[in-house]
């Protein structure tokens with residue numbers, strides 16, 4: 001009987017991934033369901049940082065750039081993230097914020113199609129993506145067309161021959177909807193465009209194969225499913241076929257072919273090294289590197305399988321009668337927004353409730369960490385790497401308690 005806590009506990013006992021939970025320093029009494037915003041602290045990180053700070057920086061000083069591998073870290077960590085997203089070696093670099101890398105990638109993509117006057121941007125994407133696409137269009141004098149992902153095909157048909165860079169979000173940060181990267185990229189190529197994907201809500205959560213999908217450029221956060229910590233550097237991927245012609249706007253000296261020549265002119269490095277910018281944020285970068293270990297050991301495919309099971313379990317529990325009167329969950333004003341099909345959803349489940357911000361705040365007070373997005377969306381991120389069936393059971397039980405107290409819009413609490 002999956003509506004009992006005992007059933008959930010049994011699933012956890014049989015779960016091969018349950019060993020990975022102890023790799024994270026999860027606070028007692030807290031259920032962490034917003035790893036799509038900030039992943040929890042991997043236990044390996046404090047010791048790794050201690051080593052970097054006290055030993056490498058403290059004792060080796062500038063020698064650490066070579067002796068401790070600081071110089072190579074952006075590409076070394078890039079290769080490790082590359083393996084998680086289906087990128088061959090030498091195609092992914094780590095550094096800067098996601099926003100900076102989005103600017104870098106979209107500008108470079110538009111420059112790969114200098115004769116194309118239109119830049120397309122996913123209107124359902126995270127705001128920073130949309131703001132940056134707008135800025136790139138202004139800077140390069142391009143016409144910006146914003147479209148929801150569901151209507152991209154129509155836009156590509158209408159502007160065929162005119163579209164250059166197209167910036168898409170792989171997973172809708174609000175609804176959790178997952179888009180077909182391979183098919184969409186093929187459609188973009190058929191229209192002569194360059195596909196730039198924001199993989200922030202997909203990397204480390206959904207099995208990806210950016211090389212096989214023909215993705216041109218991709219960017220993603222280091223602090224969500226990669227658990228690299230607040231402000232962890234982002235990654236930038238570029239297909240190898242673009243490396244020689246990639247004209248990135250951020251021409252920092254670490255991306256120079258011979259940085260220590262201290263030459264007058266910028267000559268881009270070959271390969272993905274040209275996407276390096278300036279001195280990397282070494283502490284954050286090495287924290288991210290240490291954070292990757294549990295995910296690498298578990299494997300994205302296994303984590304995804306479990307996360308999908310957890311998502312199915314959560315939606316079934318939410319739909320169950322919520323009280324003795326037999327009222328189904330939806331009668332408490334809840335609606336599941338995220339598509340149920342596995343190939344159409346990312347790793348968070350979004351519920352609609354008229355008072356989502358209050359519900360999320362009340363859950364937080366009771367130790368269930370979720371978040372809400374305006375105006376009425378409650379997001380619950382189910383990362384199979386550290387979230388258990390029991391967590392889901394307890395979170396839904398708490399949600400029911402909260403819904404008894406938080407009235408629907410226009411309803412008096414009772």
Ligand SMILES: Cc1ncc(COP(=O)(O)O)c(C=O)c1O
Pocket residue numbers: 097098099100125126128129169173198200201221
């Ligand atoms: C899809 C997406 N892109 C980008 C970002 C953030 O960019 P940055 O790390 O620069 O704040 C987020 C979340 O904050 C996001 O969800």
Ligand SMILES: Nc1c(O)cccc1C(=O)C[C@H](N)C(=O)O
Pocket residue numbers: 036037038126173
């Ligand atoms: N990046 C964040 C931040 O700097 C502060 C608070 C939240 C975030 C997030 O990551 C939000 C997240 N990208 C979202 O999907 O809404």
